[in-house]
Amino acid sequence: MARATLKDVAQRAGVTTATVSYAISGKRPISEETKRRVMEAIQELDYVPDLNARSLSMRDSKLIGVVVPQTEPGDRLMFQNSFYSEVLGSIEYYARQQGYHILISATDANESYLTLAKKRNLDGIIVIGMYPDDFYQQMKKTQIPIVLIDSYCNDHYYHNIRIDDAYGSYLATRYMLENGHEHIAFFAGQMKENGVMKKRLLGYQQALSEFNVPYRTQYVYEGQIDYNSGIQLANQLMASDLSVTGVVAAADILAIGAIKGFYEGGKRVPDDYSIIGFDDVEIAQFMTPGLTTVRQQISLKGQKAVELLLKHIEDPSLPKQEEILPLQLVARGSVKKLN
């Protein structure tokens, strides 16, 4: 009644385990007759190969690790950030198509990624987001293929899949300017050197300068990438005496929080404040009004990452690649035309 093994199949088909193994994998010619008997036995015994044993012998695991940031240390529900959820879903889907499974890995005091990679024999790793320098140093030690998503780490050990963040917020800011806004605030998450947020700030600055609008540091608000932070930044803005009419948010989540913040402060979007987001997460189109935002093809990111990773796993000599995915402004109802 216990589950059938190769040995059982072999016995039933009247051959040895080697023959069965080869019959299945096709790595060596097996006579039609034998192959038929083997397949029959497999059917009858409902045999499913044990991936664990296979891994031990082949020293791979058909498992890829995915590192996602925890927005706050100790935050339990990392899937809550819709952007990460969507990327994760996409990675899971494409990995599964190729016979791989994903192992989600959050930072944890009692276990490093390295340890995980070793003990589970990961075939590769996809890292979403940006981390401190020593993280990348550590990660190299795993000696396995790694693809970074949304990172500006330029260590050429790693593959990279990302967007042009500066260009994205340039698009957003330009759109605001084109709609007649001149006093435009910028809502961002934590700005680390060479990080995504910093790049997005850069695009904001570029657009302003292109339109000869002076850049004012008091228009820049820094928080975290979550809904509540959006609310807080909106409150700060309303409490100030700045004559801001438009807000460029460095993430949809921030924009959505801000809309809520404005609403609670008795202000309406887009009548009192115009706002534009970044990412185009699924919920953006269902807000009222719809959130105007810069769309990145989130699921494409996952797909590309998986493709690149698997290609590298097959061919370890693959040169390191960087792929920059397209962006596109999608206009909905959250920006008011002033001119």
Added chain:
Amino acid sequence: MARATLKDVAQRAGVTTATVSYAISGKRPISEETKRRVMEAIQELDYVPDLNARSLSMRDSKLIGVVVPQTEPGDRLMFQNSFYSEVLGSIEYYARQQGYHILISATDANESYLTLAKKRNLDGIIVIGMYPDDFYQQMKKTQIPIVLIDSYCNDHYYHNIRIDDAYGSYLATRYMLENGHEHIAFFAGQMKENGVMKKRLLGYQQALSEFNVPYRTQYVYEGQIDYNSGIQLANQLMASDLSVTGVVAAADILAIGAIKGFYEGGKRVPDDYSIIGFDDVEIAQFMTPGLTTVRQQISLKGQKAVELLLKHIEDPSLPKQEEILPLQLVARGSVKKLN
């Protein structure tokens, strides 16, 4: 330069692999002196046990499968449903605390759950949502511990973690009634016999009858559990000549979509229509107006499921349990008081 194995450690410590194994696991007494030497060797060689090999020997895997529904066949991004994302996140967190990892498993033409369970040697499975009867029949064959979340399957092979769905929508509907609404529509996902949606409809009916408000089938709208369906149902409602003032939605996602639908149709919430949701997904509180809804402790669901599953894995004789988690109405701004 390749990774260190038990053998390497043993050699370095001048003992055999068995000794090292026992020194690590503590399943046999080992002299202090030897233990010290072993630990030293482990440090020096940066040894991490291979979970694969361990699994093969111990016939477990420290892996638990999680089955999530795909909202539509062919839909790629199953994480997009925020409710599932939150449950998943919670499961992942608590599983990891106990040294387990989760393997996400979506229905797939070329691979059944059974096959997956066998080939990856899963220690247990958590199933989120409701499935056709034969799914549960099949699942039993795995012979491993299984916990169902949000299922009304009463096969006592399975543990169950759920809420009282009927009571939840009863709470919601009663709240509408208490606020003076009499013409109340019900927006639901697909209603399968003995399914969650059917139960929620039941609660709606109960509340109506308790307030002596007649139940009218034309007030019941059936769609899918996604944002777009919410929009469509709202359109249908607006196109009808019913004098509905309030909507009880069987899921937050549906409610959010409906708000969008109303908005596009020139109607406002809560001025033209009041609406109440179900679940209290994270985004609900950040809508404008905030979505009044029935809160279930989503992350608690994941936690309880993991706890129960692991307990069962440890003690296979554990009697089957059913746990019903509490619900609570949270009032925000989407319901207007009429009386």
Added chain:
DNA sequence: TTTAATCGCTTAAACGTTTTCTTTGATTCA
């Protein structure tokens, strides 16, 4: 003083695969 129990470790088998050699029997060629 003999016997039995205890301690600390080693030996070796087992888990379920894959894969390198070998072996076997049939076929071909000179």
Added chain:
DNA sequence: TGAATCAAAGAAAACGTTTAAGCGATTAAA
């Protein structure tokens, strides 16, 4: 007819663990 070739399948080692069984030496019990 004998050697050489070839296809198909078998035997056995290996992957990195765990663990039952065993084995000397010391210590306790009789």
